[in-house]
Structure formats: structure tokens, C-alpha cells
Amino acid sequence: MHHAPYEFYGYRVACTAPEDARAVVTRLFGAPLAADTAPWPGAPTVALTVEVTETAPAPTAAPPYFPPHWDTDDRVVIDTGGSTATIEPARRAIHLTLSRADLDDPIVWGRWLVEKAFLVLTLRSDHHYGLHAGALSVGGRSALVTADSGVGKSTFTAWGLLSGAHFAGEDAMMRHVDDPEGRFWGYPRVAYLDPELVRSRPELTGARTAPVPARDKHRLEWPAAFEGRLRPAVRPQALLVLTREHRQTRPVSVTDALELCRSDFAAGKHDPAVLARVEDDLTRQLHGMAVLEFGLGPDLDDNHARLTALLDA
Incomplete structure (x- = not known):
């Protein structure tokens, strides 16, 4: 299991991911931050956990730009058919479940899941826009x-x-x-x-x-x-x-x-x-x-x- 802090949109990201998703994490974030550092003093931390499953993906289709009730639900789920991002805005937590078949698809884990998850977190926050x-x-x-x-x-x-x-x-x-x-x-x-x-x-x-x-x-x-x-x-x-x-x-x-x-x-x-x-x-x-x-x-x-x-x- 890989544990490291990263920066994304000015957040400190505490990332936990299995070794078979490490290439995805590197492509998303680049080099990790030094231990116990933050992008800026007081930067909030987002907990990102990644798991890889054997779920077979559905035919690739773009999910809605925003999932239903993204701005009110306690848990917001972005579902691409085989992979999901579950966002808990109050906890600043994202759980990314990646189908093994999607590990080589940056549209799924990049554009549709992680990038959108951080956008939802920001728009839902009282201290960010x-x-x-x-x-x-x-x-x-x-x-x-x-x-x-x-x-x-x-x-x-x-x-x-x-x-x-x-x-x-x-x-x-x-x-x-x-x-x-x-x-x-x-x-x-x-x-x-x-x-x-x-x-x-x-x-x-x-x-x-x-x-x-x-x-x-x-x-x-x-x-x-x-x-x-x-x-x-x-x-x-x-x-x-x-x-x-x-x-x-x-x-x-x-x-x-x-x-x-x-x-x-x-x-x-x-x-x-x-x-x-x-x-x-x-x-x-x-x-x-x-x-x-x-x-x-x-x-x-x-x-x-x-x-x-x-x-x-």
C-alpha cells in the first residue's frame, strides 16, 4: 500500500492507494509533497483512498456533468459504469474505486472522477469557490x-x-x-x-x-x-x-x-x-x-x- 501527501487545486491530499494504482496516482499528482508539508499555511487536507476492483466496466459513456443532488447530498457518487468516486464533502473525503480495466483510461480516473470530485468539494465548501x-x-x-x-x-x-x-x-x-x-x-x-x-x-x-x-x-x-x-x-x-x-x-x-x-x-x-x-x-x-x-x-x-x-x- 502506498501512502503519500500530494497537492491538488491547493489542497493537501493524503492519498492511500494500492501498488497497482500507483501509476495512476503519479500521473494525477506528480511528485509527492515533502512529509508534513502543505501547499500553503492552513491548507485543508483531503483524504483520498483508492481501491482497485475486478468489476467489468460498462461501455464507456460520459456521466452527467454533475451527478444528481451533488450540491445537497451528504454522499455524492460519480459512477462511470465500472469505476466510481464517492465524495463526502463534510469530511473532505474521496473514495475512488477503479475497475482494473480502467487503470489505463485517464478519461475515467482523471476527467470524470478525480478532477470532478475536487470540483464538487470546492463548490460545496463554505471557504472555497x-x-x-x-x-x-x-x-x-x-x-x-x-x-x-x-x-x-x-x-x-x-x-x-x-x-x-x-x-x-x-x-x-x-x-x-x-x-x-x-x-x-x-x-x-x-x-x-x-x-x-x-x-x-x-x-x-x-x-x-x-x-x-x-x-x-x-x-x-x-x-x-x-x-x-x-x-x-x-x-x-x-x-x-x-x-x-x-x-x-x-x-x-x-x-x-x-x-x-x-x-x-x-x-x-x-x-x-x-x-x-x-x-x-x-x-x-x-x-x-x-x-x-x-x-x-x-x-x-x-x-x-x-x-x-x-x-x-
């Missing part, structure tokens, strides 16, 4: 990047990493209200990208990828050559709202930005006092940033050059 955003850093200055689905957020952030930026994630960024540094925490080890983009970049040859069923994206695990530019968190100086409606950079008021993000930070928050607390926290964070609508053009290099110039200003 999430944003549908990625994050990049250039020259020591960072930007959160958000957009409606399909605008190109994943491509924009991945292209930044491929162009030399530091990368903290491309789809979800988590805020721990008790983290005094004002950081947003991501999952930088993977990206969900157009397979044509992946095939077009020689530095991604041989990277581990897996197609996402019913989606035009592949789950890509960044090769080891990128390890030095993968960052678990950023303290952003800007929030960029990507659009294809124009190719300009326009200021956005904090009030408008809050409304754009409301469905993200309010998810799972049924207590008005909790919702007010997370909204106040995000308001404070946004007041310390440049909040901008960023119009994308067809030239990816030009978009990245504009980002660099904006963060250098």
Missing part, C-alpha cells in the same frame, strides 16, 4: 483567463505555455478564501485541446493523450520538458474575459465581472451568508486587478504577444 478560468504568467505577472465555452480559452492558455509562459490551468481555478496570498489554484498537469493543435506541435510528439468521448478535444498530459513552467497557483494582476466579437482590449467594471462570474462562484452555495462571503472575497480580488475584455484574432502568436504586452505594461 471556483471560476471557469485558466491562468498564465509572463515575466512574473499573471492573468486569469475566462470565456464562454467554445471561444478558445483552452487554446489561448495552452498556446501561452507553448510560447514560453508559465501555465496554471486552462479550465478551472480554485480560490481558498483563507489563503492570505490572494492566489487562485489550478490543475496545470493536463489540458483539454483540439487534437489538430496537439498534432501540429513537434514538442508534443509522444505526449500522453486520450480522446474525450463526444467531444472534439483530447486530454493531454504535458510532457516532462514543460514541468518547470507548470505552476500550481497564481496571484493574478489581471482578469481577461476572452471574446471573438472584436479584436480590442476594453475595460470591464468589477460589477460586470462579478455578474459574468456569478454562476461559477455561486455554484453549490445555498447559505446566503456563505455566498456573501465568497462574493466579498472575489470583489476584493478583482479590485486589485486590471479587468479587461480581450478580443481574440485568428493569429495565435499575435494574441500571445498582446497578452505579453498587457502584462508588461
